[in-house]
Amino acid sequence: MKRTTWFVLSGLLVALFLAGVVSNVASGSPDGLDSASTKGCALDAAGEITGGACMARNAKAHEWEESPFADYGLRGVDNPYLSTALSGVAGVLLTFAVGGGIFWLARGQRTVTTE
Amino acid sequence: MQELALHIQNGVLDAPVSVAYLVLAAIAFAFCVVRGRRDLDDRLAPMAGLVAAFIFAVQMLNFPVLPGVSGHLLGGALAALLVGPWVGALCVSVVLVVQALVFADGGITALGPNIVNMALVGTAAAYALIALLLRVLPRTPTGLAITAFAASVVSVVAASLSFVVQYALGGTTKLATYGLGDIAAAMAGTHTLIGIGEGLIAATTVVTVAKTRPDLVYALRGLRRAQAAKPATTPSVSTAGGVA
Numbered sequence: 001m002k003r004t005t006w007f008v009l010s011g012l013l014v015a016l017f018l019a020g021v022v023s024n025v026a027s028g029s030p031d032g033l034d035s036a037s038t039k040g041c042a043l044d045a046a047g048e049i050t051g052g053a054c055m056a057r058n059a060k061a062h063e064w065e066e067s068p069f070a071d072y073g074l075r076g077v078d079n080p081y082l083s084t085a086l087s088g089v090a091g092v093l094l095t096f097a098v099g100g101g102i103f104w105l106a107r108g109q110r111t112v113t114t115e
Numbered sequence: 116m117q118e119l120a121l122h123i124q125n126g127v128l129d130a131p132v133s134v135a136y137l138v139l140a141a142i143a144f145a146f147c148v149v150r151g152r153r154d155l156d157d158r159l160a161p162m163a164g165l166v167a168a169f170i171f172a173v174q175m176l177n178f179p180v181l182p183g184v185s186g187h188l189l190g191g192a193l194a195a196l197l198v199g200p201w202v203g204a205l206c207v208s209v210v211l212v213v214q215a216l217v218f219a220d221g222g223i224t225a226l227g228p229n230i231v232n233m234a235l236v237g238t239a240a241a242y243a244l245i246a247l248l249l250r251v252l253p254r255t256p257t258g259l260a261i262t263a264f265a266a267s268v269v270s271v272v273a274a275s276l277s278f279v280v281q282y283a284l285g286g287t288t289k290l291a292t293y294g295l296g297d298i299a300a301a302m303a304g305t306h307t308l309i310g311i312g313e314g315l316i317a318a319t320t321v322v323t324v325a326k327t328r329p330d331l332v333y334a335l336r337g338l339r340r341a342q343a344a345k346p347a348t349t350p351s352v353s354t355a356g357g358v359a
Contacts, residue, residue: 004158007328011165019172027177027185031121032275032305035184039301040293055298057288060126062219070219072175088175091218095171099209100164103202106148107155 012096019088023072024081121174121187122214122229123278125222132285137227143235144208151201154333162331163198167206169320170194171213178312186309189274191237192245192266193317196259197324199333200242207234232277240273241266249334259325259335260318267317268310275306 030038030047034056038047041054049057068075069087077083128136155163170190177185190210194203208230214220221229244266252258279299290298325332 003328004161004331007331008161008165012168015165015169015172018169019175023172023175026175026187027179029177029179029183029185031177032180032184032186032302032309033123033278034121035305036298036301037124037127039297040290053288053291054293055127055282055286055288055290056124058126059124060222062125063223064216065219067217067219069217072218072220084175087218088172091175091213092168092172094217095210095213096164096168098213099167099206100161102205102209103151103155103160103163106152107157107160108152 012092015092015096016089019092020085023088024084121177122211122221122233123225123281125224126287127222128225128228128281129285129287130224132281133224133227135227136231136281140208140227140230140235144205144230147201147204147208151199151205154199154202158331159198159202159333163202163206166194166197166203167209170206171210173316174210174214180305180308180312184305186305186312188267188313188316189233189237189271190313191233191239191270191274192241192263192313193320195238195242195245195266196263196317196321196334197332200238202333203242204234204238207238228278228281232274232281236277237270237274241270244269245334254335256322256325259332260322262334263318263321264311264314267314268307271306271310271313272303275302278302 029035037056037059038049038054041049041052041057044050062070064070066075069090072087072091073080073083074086074090077086170188170193173188174190175187177187180186190207191203194206197203198206211221211226211229211234215223215226215229245262248262248265249258252261276299279295279302282298283295321332325335329335
């Protein structure tokens with residue numbers, strides 16, 4: 001058990017490093033889905049759809065586009081690197097807490113049975 | 116357009132299709148919880164939390180695949196290898212829910228379709244191939260790496276084509292010059308490249324875990340148990356027969 005705790009903590013550190021530091025050198029280009037979504041439409045310099053027929057033609061903004069962590073930034077933090085880093089770190093910790101919590105609660109009674 | 120829209124946005128799929136896929140996602144999620152409980156123990160539960168957190172982190176790392184096009188890991192193959200298909204699908208689902216609710220990535224109305232594509236179709240396609248490859252390939256780091264790589268490519272392409280099906284069923288814009296066939300070809304093409312990138316990341320990760328703590332790799336655990344069971348049962352059966 002103790003070895004597993006150490007392993008999970010080390011893995012978490014790697015995830016925090018990836019989300020907090022490496023994320024800043026990630027490509028900013030649209031991903032595969034996003035790029036296919038605008039095929040057939042005319043785009044202006046800012047990437048806004050100006051005409052044509054494409055999958056994203058009727059796309060709507062996210063319900064909570066004004067939320068503090070929207071678009072992997074942190075509202076109120078002007079430095080883009082720090083903003084991405086903080087949202088990445090928060091996301092890793094939050095996902096671990098939510099996921100780990102659900103899985104811990106959902107685990108069966110296998111602990112008692114010996115293998 | 117938002118700068119970072121990695122998953123299906125609101126308004127791309129119509130309401131009936133979005134709702135139908137949400138219902139499908141909820142049923143499948145519940146089924147995965149029931150089946151996953153059998154796998155989850157004191158060791159797998161924290162490991163599954165780590166897998167979810169790790170997938171969240173790596174999904175932030177978009178890598179270029181073509182000029183002006185990037186991609187990121189989806190995670191179905193990695194999750195299936197490390198924590199099994201049921202818990203793995205739940206890991207990816209948790210990531211997608213956190214992204215939609217907290218990071219405004221992937222519309223909330225599109226959560227059902229996103230979960231079905233990446234968490235369910237992606238993990239199921241990956242696991243089907245993993246189950247097959249781990250039977251025929253040598254149980255070495257190379258065998259594991261090849262499995263992770265191939266499962267990732269298949270998983271990502273399957274997830275991307277699942278979206279094309281959704282768009283065919285309930286896309287909100289009638290496509291003209293760039294039709295559904297073109298979309299399917301573009302999605303399959305870019306996602307093959309994305310799958311290759313994902314495959315390299317997944318293979319590196321799984322081999323690293325297997326070298327450090329092989330007992331924490333679900334795919335290997337299953338094999339080891341099956342292997343151990345064979346020699347153990349044969350003598351016990353013969354003894355029982357001898358006594359009788």
